[in-house]
Amino acid sequence: MKIRVGFGFDVHALVSERELWLGGIKLEHEKGLLGHSDADVLLHAVCDALLGAANMRDIGFHFPDNAGEYKNIDSKILLARTMELIRSKGYELGNIDATVCAERPKLNPHIPAMKKAMAAVMNVDEDDISIKATTTEKLGFTGREEGISAYATVLITKE
Template sequence: MKIRVGFGFDVHKLVTGRELWLGGIRLEHEMGLLGHSDADVLIHAICDALLGAANMRDIGYHFPDNSADFKNIDSKILLAKTVKLIAGKGYRVGNVDATVCAERPKLKKFIPEMQEVLARVMEVDVDDVSIKATTTEKLGFTGREEGISAYATVLIEKD
């Protein structure tokens, strides 16, 4: 069995007038993330990690932010397409370990639902999707609540 590891990172600005989508679920919040798609930073970081692990460049290469095809697209669709892309090279998702950095909203109670949604999209067990949430202790753009960032590490496998 061949295994590979990938790392992904994404950040989006918080703005009024947008819905907040994280980990494939909509959260009630007075601000949302700005982006061409639904701007789900967690899913975008996971996509980048998967693509990187398979040596397939990045999310912007496959789903460009200047394409009308991806305008306001649900990022779960991008994740499903990413899983199919890596499958085209014979890989499947082994596991995901991700961290979301946000001051608000507090994410702890939403993590189990995010894990279920992401596991379903990636066709893995819930136990194979680890999501952690942290703040930056009011430091930097995240601490000032100007944006949210996410990091993801993935393991992909090929028989």
């Protein structure tokens, strides 16, 4: 069995008049994330980690932010296509360990719904997805509530 590890990171600015999408679910918040797509930083970090683990470059290579077809796209579609890409090379997800950094909204109550949404899109068991939430103790752009960042590590396997 071949085992590979990948790491992903993403960040988007928080702005008014945008919906807040994280982990494939919509959260009620006065601001949302700015981006070409729905700007779901968690799903983008996971896509980058998966693509990196499979040595398939990054999310921007496969889904460029200057392509009209991806304007305002639901990042769950990008995640599903990323799974198709890695599976085309014979890889399957082992597990995901992800962390989202945000001062607000509080994310812990939403983690079960995020795991459920991601597992459904990826066609994997919810137990294969770990999502953690943290703040930056009011430090930096995250602490000032200017943006949200996410980190993801994945393990993929090939028989």
